[in-house]
Amino acid sequence: MYVKSLTLKGFKSFASATHMRLEPGITCIVGPNGSGKSNVVDALAWVMGEQGAKSLRGGKMEDVIFAGTAGRAPLGRAEVALTIDNTDGALPIDYTEVTIARTMFRNGGSEYAINGTPCRLLDVQELLSDSGIGREMHVIVGQGQLDTVLRATPEERRGFIEEAAGVLKHRKRKERALRKLDTMEANLTRVQDLTGEIR
Numbered sequence: 577m578y579v580k581s582l583t584l585k586g587f588k589s590f591a592s593a594t595h596m597r598l599e600p601g602i603t604c605i606v607g608p609n610g611s612g613k614s615n616v617v618d619a620l621a622w623v624m625g626e627q628g629a630k631s632l633r634g635g636k637m638e639d640v641i642f643a644g645t646a647g648r649a650p651l652g653r654a655e656v657a658l659t660i661d662n663t664d665g666a667l668p669i670d671y672t673e674v675t676i677a678r679t680m681f682r683n684g685g686s687e688y689a690i691n692g693t694p695c696r697l698l699d700v701q702e703l704l705s706d707s708g709i710g711r712e713m714h715v716i717v718g719q720g721q722l723d724t725v726l727r728a729t730p731e732e733r734r735g736f737i738e739e740a741a742g743v744l745k746h747r748k749r750k751e752r753a754l755r756k757l758d759t760m761e762a763n764l765t766r767v768q769d770l771t772g773e774i775r
C-alpha cells in the first residue's frame with residue numbers, strides 16, 4: 577500500500593487543481609518558505625478526516641478553503657482526493673486502487689466519498705484505521721510534534737502505542753455502544769414512568 581496521488585483544488589494556497597503523482601518509497605517536497613509544503617501535509621490529514629482546525633494550522637475549519645489573493649477571488653469550496661494503491665489488500669476493501677475524497681463548502685460541512693460513492697466520515701475513518709493509517713494514528717508527524725512525543729507521560733505514550741496498534745477503532749466503537757446503552761436506559765426509565773402513570 578502506498579499513496580499514489582493527491583489532488584488539491586481550492587485547498588489553502590492551492591486555488592487551481594493541482595495533481596501530484598507519487599511513487600513507492602520516499603517523496604521529498606522542496607520549496608521556498610511559505611510556498612505551501614506544509615499545506616500538502618495538511619491536505620493529507622484533512623482528506624483522511626481531520627476534524628481539528630488547530631491541527632490544520634487554522635482558526636476555524638473554513639480556513640482550509642482558498643481565501644483569495646490580490647489577483648484571485650476567494651473560492652467557495654475546498655476539495656482533496658487521495659488515491660492509495662491497494663494491490664496488497666492492506667485496506668479492507670475489494671479494490672486495488674482506493675480514492676478517498678473530501679469536499680467542504682464555506683456554508684456547510686464536509687462531504688466524503690470512497691471511490692466516487694458518497695459515504696460518512698466514519699466509513700473513511702474505519703477503512704483507514706484497519707490498515708493503521710488515518711487520523712490520530714500518528715502517521716503524520718508535524719513540526720514540533722516530536723517534542724510532544726518525547727515529553728509525553730507513560731500514560732500518553734501508551735495511548736500512542738494503542739492507537740498505532742489499531743485499538744482506537746475498537747475503543748471508539750465501545751464508546752458509541754455505551755452512549756447508545758445510556759440512551760436506551762433513559763428511554764426505558766421513561767417508559768417505566770409512563771407505565772406507572774397509566775396504571
Ligand code: ATP
Nearest residue numbers: 588589609610611612613614615639640641642643
Ligand atoms: P515553511 O517552509 O515556512 O514551513 P511552507 O512551504 O510549509 O513554509 P505553508 O505553511 O504550507 O508553507 O504555506 C503557507 C502559505 O499558504 C501562506 O502563504 C499562506 O498565506 C497560504 N495559505 C494558507 N491558508 C490559505 C488559504 N485558506 N487561502 C490562501 N492561502 C492560504
